[in-house]
Amino acid sequence: MLDATPKKLAERTSGSMINPAKTCQPIGAMYAALGIHRCLPHSHGSQGCCSYHRMHLTRHFRDPVMASTSSFTEGASVFGGGANLKTAIKNVFEIYDPDIMAVHTTCLSETIGDDVPTIIRQAEVPEGKVVFHANTPSYQGSHITGFSNMTKAMVTYFAESQLAEKEERVNIIPGFINPGDMREIKRITAAMQIPFTLFPDTSGVVDSPMTGSFQMYPRGGVTLPELKKTGDAKLTIALGRFASSDAAETLEKKCKVRAATLRTPIGIKATDAFVMALRGAFAVEVPRELEEERGQLVDIMTDTHFHFHGKRVAVFGDPDIVAAMTEFLLSLGMKPIHVLTGTPGGALGSGMAGFEGEVKEMLSAAGISGNVKSAGDLFTLHQWIKNEPVDLLIGNTYGKFIAKAEDIPFVRLGFPVLDRSVHSYLPVVGYRGAMRLIEMISGALLDRQDRDAADEDFELVM
Amino acid sequence: MGVPSILENRQQSIVFKGRKKQEIRCETDSEAGCVSQRACVYCGARVVLNPVADALHLVHGPIGCASYTWDIRGSLNSGADLYRNSFSTDLKEQDIIFGGEKKLTAALDELIPQFQPPLVFVYSTCVVGVIGDDLDAVCKAASLRYGIPVKPVQSSGFIGSKSAGYRAACDVLFQLIEPPQPLEKDTKRFRLNYLGDFNLAGEAWIIRSYLERIGVTVNVVFTGDSRYEQIRGAANADLNIIQCAGSMHYLAGKLQEAYGIPCLSVSFLGLDDTAETLRAIARHFNDPSISEQAEALIAEESARVMPAILKYKSRLQGKKAAVYVGGGFKAISLIKQFREIGMEVVMIGTQTGRKEEYEKMDSLVNEGAVILDDANPAELERFMLEQGADLLVGGVKERPLAYKLGVAFVDHNHDRKHPLSGYAGAVNFAAEVYSTLGSPVWQAVQGGVRHGRV
Incomplete structure (x- = not known):
C-alpha cells in the first residue's frame, strides 16, 4: 500500500519533484501577513491560488484564514492585472475594512510582469489605510522564501529610524513557526524583562479563542506603530536563517539596527543561544523561572537518555526547523542519518551558507555520516530509508506515507500538519518546547516497543 | 466585527425566497x-x-499546484494507488524565461520508465498558459x-472558473x-x-453494490476508483447516470452525441x-426483473435504516440548517435530505451552481430562506446568524467559520469521514448531523470565567 518507491537509487536529472517537501512562496507570504494586526492578505493572481492557500492554512491551524484575491481572468492575463488589483483594493476596504492590505504576487502576475508598486500608487486607498506588497514568484525558493520576502517587505515599507539613540528594545523575527511557538518566544523574552517587538506575530490570529462570534480580525498581530518603531530598537534577532535573516539584514542596512541570526530555538543548545544573546545584549539576569525550566529539561534528558541513545532518525521539513531539530537530536544522543529539506539551499547573493553545509558540519562534529540534501523530495527520502532504515521519522504530515509503508514510528513536526490537532497551540521552541519534543519522541518510540513486544518482554516500567 | 456590508455588485447574487421577484445572478466571474x-x-x-487510480498525474508548473493537491480528495481505491x-x-525561473517544454520532456522520460503507468495526465497551470x-x-x-x-x-x-476545469477534464476523458464493441443483435445487457x-x-x-443487486452492471465510474482500461471501454454501456x-454533464452530453448513449440525472x-x-x-431498462429487484432492495434497505432515521428525526425536528457547497446538484439533494x-434549510448557496439549479432550490425551500451564489465568509456569517442556523454544511474553509460562531458543522466535501450516499449514507449523514448538533461542547461556548459565567 502506498509504496510506489523503489529501493534502487537512480540518478534523477530532470529536475522534477516526486512527493514534494516544499510548497510555493505565496502561502508563506500569506501566513506572514496574517501576523500583522487587522491586516488582510491579498493574493494577486488566479482565484485558485488564494483558495488553495487558505485551505492549506485552515487545515493546519483549524482556524478561519481570511485573504482576498485579484481573481484573474483571461483578460487580466493579456492586458495585465492592474485593473483587477485596483478594483480589489477598492472592494477590500469597502467591504472588509482592514487597516492594512498586504499584496503578494503569484507566478502568474510575476510572469506577465505586473508592476505592483505602481499599481498600488495609482489605486484609491482610503485615508488612514495602508497597502503594501511583496514579490513572491512561485517559481523561486519555497514557502519559506515567501515568508521571508513578506517579512522583509514589512521592514522596507514600515521601519523608521526616528530617534538619535537606539532604544533598549529587541526585534525578534520568529520565522515560519506556529503561534504556540511565537507565544513561547514572547514569554521567554518577557520573563527576562526585555522590551520587544515580535514580527510577524500570528499568535492571537490563527490560534484565536472561541468566543461565539467570528472576528474577521482577531486581537493578535504586530501593529503598524510597532513595526515603525523596529527601526529604533538596538538589536534584531532573526530566528532561522532562511525565514528571518533577510528582514533583519535589511533593517540593519535601512536603520542601522544590529542584526544577529540564530537557529530557531528548538532544543537545549539553540534555546541557550537565544537566551544568552538576549542576556548579553541587554545585560539582564536570566530569571530563576527560566533557569528552573532549563534544569528540568536537563533532568528529563538524563532521566530518559537510554530511550534515545543511538537511535537512527530521518528528519525532513523546512530548513530552519530541520537544522535546529538535527542539533537537538544530536544532543539527545540520537543519530540523524537522513536530513532533508525541500527548500533550495540559499538564495543567490544572500551570503548564506547552504543548508547542506550547516547540517553536515553538525553531523561530522558528532562523528555521524548521513545523507543531507536541500531542494530534495520525499521520494528521495523514502529511498534513503529503504536503503538505510531508521527507528524514527520526524516531519510534517506527508511523512505518514513513508511511515506507513516502512512501519516506522512517526513524530509530526513543522508545516503542514493536516491530520492531528493542537500542535499549533503548544510550543516546540524553548526549554518547555524541548520537553514537549522529548515527550513526543519517547512516546512514539515506547508505544512502538510496547506494540511489538512479545508477552514475555512486555514491561510495565520503562 | 459588526454586520458586514454587502457589496453593491453582490446584491444580485443573493435572493430571498418569497420577497420581490428577482433572478439570481450566477455563472459569472467573482468580483x-x-x-x-x-x-x-x-x-x-x-x-x-x-x-483515476492507475494514472500518473504530472502537474506542469511551479511546485505549489502539485503540493496543494497531493492526495486531498479522499477518493478511495481498490489496489492501484499511483494517483496518491x-x-x-517544479518549474524554476530559468524555465519561465526559456520555456518549460524541455523540462517537461525530461520529466516524462524519467517518470514513465520508472513508474510504468498505463496513462499519464499532464496538467497545465497558470504560467504554462502564459509562457506558451x-x-x-x-x-x-x-x-x-x-x-x-x-x-x-x-x-x-x-x-x-472551476467549471471550465471540469470541462477540460471531461474533454480529456472523452x-x-x-468506439464501442459491436453488439450481437438482441443482446440484453444492463x-x-x-x-x-x-x-x-x-x-x-x-x-x-446496489446496482449489482438489482441486476445492473457498472461499466465504469467516472472517476472514483477508475482505471484506464475501464475508461477506454466507457462506450460499451447502454446508459449514463450522472x-x-x-x-x-458535459461528458455525458458528448457520449450521447458520439455514441448515442442516453443519460439520466x-x-x-x-x-x-x-x-x-x-x-x-x-424504468429506463424496462425490464420486470430489474424493477422487482429494485423494489425489493428499496423495501429491504428502507426497513433496515428507517428506525435509525426516525430516531434521529425525533431529536432533530425543528432545527435549522445552512448549506454552502460546490455545486447545485448537491445543494438540491441536501434540502430534501434535511427534510x-x-x-x-434556511440558507443555501453554492460556488458554481447553474440557473436552473437555483430555480429548483427556490422551489424547494420555505419562504424567507436565503439563496446565494459565490458567497464570501462575511455573507455566510451574516445570513447564518440572521436566519438562526443551528448547523452549517460545507467544505474545509467553512468549517472553522461555523465553529467560531458556535454553529455545528458537517463536511460534505473532501474532508468527509463517512460515506454519505445511499441508505447507509443517509444514516451516516443523520448520525453526523446529530453528533455535531448534540455535542456537549457547545455548552462550553456560552461560559467565560472573566465575567463569572461558567
Whole structure:
C-alpha cells in the first residue's frame, strides 16, 4: 500500500519533484501577513491560488484564514492585472475594512510582469489605510522564501529610524513557526524583562479563542506603530536563517539596527543561544523561572537518555526547523542519518551558507555520516530509508506515507500538519518546547516497543 | 466585527425566497477583492481526474499546484494507488524565461520508465498558459515514444472558473474513450456508466453494490476508483447516470452525441432520492426483473435504516440548517435530505451552481430562506446568524467559520469521514448531523470565567 518507491537509487536529472517537501512562496507570504494586526492578505493572481492557500492554512491551524484575491481572468492575463488589483483594493476596504492590505504576487502576475508598486500608487486607498506588497514568484525558493520576502517587505515599507539613540528594545523575527511557538518566544523574552517587538506575530490570529462570534480580525498581530518603531530598537534577532535573516539584514542596512541570526530555538543548545544573546545584549539576569525550566529539561534528558541513545532518525521539513531539530537530536544522543529539506539551499547573493553545509558540519562534529540534501523530495527520502532504515521519522504530515509503508514510528513536526490537532497551540521552541519534543519522541518510540513486544518482554516500567 | 456590508455588485447574487421577484445572478466571474470560497480551472480539472487510480498525474508548473493537491480528495481505491503520489515539473525561473517544454520532456522520460503507468495526465497551470509551452506537441511525442496515452489537460488557472476545469477534464476523458464493441443483435445487457462519483469514503462502492443487486452492471465510474482500461471501454454501456452534474454533464452530453448513449440525472443522497434513482434506472431498462429487484432492495434497505432515521428525526425536528457547497446538484439533494430528518434549510448557496439549479432550490425551500451564489465568509456569517442556523454544511474553509460562531458543522466535501450516499449514507449523514448538533461542547461556548459565567 502506498509504496510506489523503489529501493534502487537512480540518478534523477530532470529536475522534477516526486512527493514534494516544499510548497510555493505565496502561502508563506500569506501566513506572514496574517501576523500583522487587522491586516488582510491579498493574493494577486488566479482565484485558485488564494483558495488553495487558505485551505492549506485552515487545515493546519483549524482556524478561519481570511485573504482576498485579484481573481484573474483571461483578460487580466493579456492586458495585465492592474485593473483587477485596483478594483480589489477598492472592494477590500469597502467591504472588509482592514487597516492594512498586504499584496503578494503569484507566478502568474510575476510572469506577465505586473508592476505592483505602481499599481498600488495609482489605486484609491482610503485615508488612514495602508497597502503594501511583496514579490513572491512561485517559481523561486519555497514557502519559506515567501515568508521571508513578506517579512522583509514589512521592514522596507514600515521601519523608521526616528530617534538619535537606539532604544533598549529587541526585534525578534520568529520565522515560519506556529503561534504556540511565537507565544513561547514572547514569554521567554518577557520573563527576562526585555522590551520587544515580535514580527510577524500570528499568535492571537490563527490560534484565536472561541468566543461565539467570528472576528474577521482577531486581537493578535504586530501593529503598524510597532513595526515603525523596529527601526529604533538596538538589536534584531532573526530566528532561522532562511525565514528571518533577510528582514533583519535589511533593517540593519535601512536603520542601522544590529542584526544577529540564530537557529530557531528548538532544543537545549539553540534555546541557550537565544537566551544568552538576549542576556548579553541587554545585560539582564536570566530569571530563576527560566533557569528552573532549563534544569528540568536537563533532568528529563538524563532521566530518559537510554530511550534515545543511538537511535537512527530521518528528519525532513523546512530548513530552519530541520537544522535546529538535527542539533537537538544530536544532543539527545540520537543519530540523524537522513536530513532533508525541500527548500533550495540559499538564495543567490544572500551570503548564506547552504543548508547542506550547516547540517553536515553538525553531523561530522558528532562523528555521524548521513545523507543531507536541500531542494530534495520525499521520494528521495523514502529511498534513503529503504536503503538505510531508521527507528524514527520526524516531519510534517506527508511523512505518514513513508511511515506507513516502512512501519516506522512517526513524530509530526513543522508545516503542514493536516491530520492531528493542537500542535499549533503548544510550543516546540524553548526549554518547555524541548520537553514537549522529548515527550513526543519517547512516546512514539515506547508505544512502538510496547506494540511489538512479545508477552514475555512486555514491561510495565520503562 | 459588526454586520458586514454587502457589496453593491453582490446584491444580485443573493435572493430571498418569497420577497420581490428577482433572478439570481450566477455563472459569472467573482468580483476582484472578494474573499471568495471559489477555486480555479486547474482545481476543477484536478479534482475530476485525480481519482483515476492507475494514472500518473504530472502537474506542469511551479511546485505549489502539485503540493496543494497531493492526495486531498479522499477518493478511495481498490489496489492501484499511483494517483496518491504527487508529481511536478517544479518549474524554476530559468524555465519561465526559456520555456518549460524541455523540462517537461525530461520529466516524462524519467517518470514513465520508472513508474510504468498505463496513462499519464499532464496538467497545465497558470504560467504554462502564459509562457506558451506547446503541451500538445510534447505529450504527443512522449505518447509515441512510450506507446501509452500522455494527455495534456488544458487547465491554466485563469482561463475560466472551476467549471471550465471540469470541462477540460471531461474533454480529456472523452479522448480516451474508444468506439464501442459491436453488439450481437438482441443482446440484453444492463450496463451503465456512473458519472460524477469520486468514491469519497467509498461511496461509489456502495452504489455499485446496489446496482449489482438489482441486476445492473457498472461499466465504469467516472472517476472514483477508475482505471484506464475501464475508461477506454466507457462506450460499451447502454446508459449514463450522472450524480455530480456540475462536473460531468458535459461528458455525458458528448457520449450521447458520439455514441448515442442516453443519460439520466440522478441522486443517491437521502432515502427518497436514492429510491427514486433506482426506480428511474429500472424504468429506463424496462425490464420486470430489474424493477422487482429494485423494489425489493428499496423495501429491504428502507426497513433496515428507517428506525435509525426516525430516531434521529425525533431529536432533530425543528432545527435549522445552512448549506454552502460546490455545486447545485448537491445543494438540491441536501434540502430534501434535511427534510427527511426533520430539518429545514434556511440558507443555501453554492460556488458554481447553474440557473436552473437555483430555480429548483427556490422551489424547494420555505419562504424567507436565503439563496446565494459565490458567497464570501462575511455573507455566510451574516445570513447564518440572521436566519438562526443551528448547523452549517460545507467544505474545509467553512468549517472553522461555523465553529467560531458556535454553529455545528458537517463536511460534505473532501474532508468527509463517512460515506454519505445511499441508505447507509443517509444514516451516516443523520448520525453526523446529530453528533455535531448534540455535542456537549457547545455548552462550553456560552461560559467565560472573566465575567463569572461558567
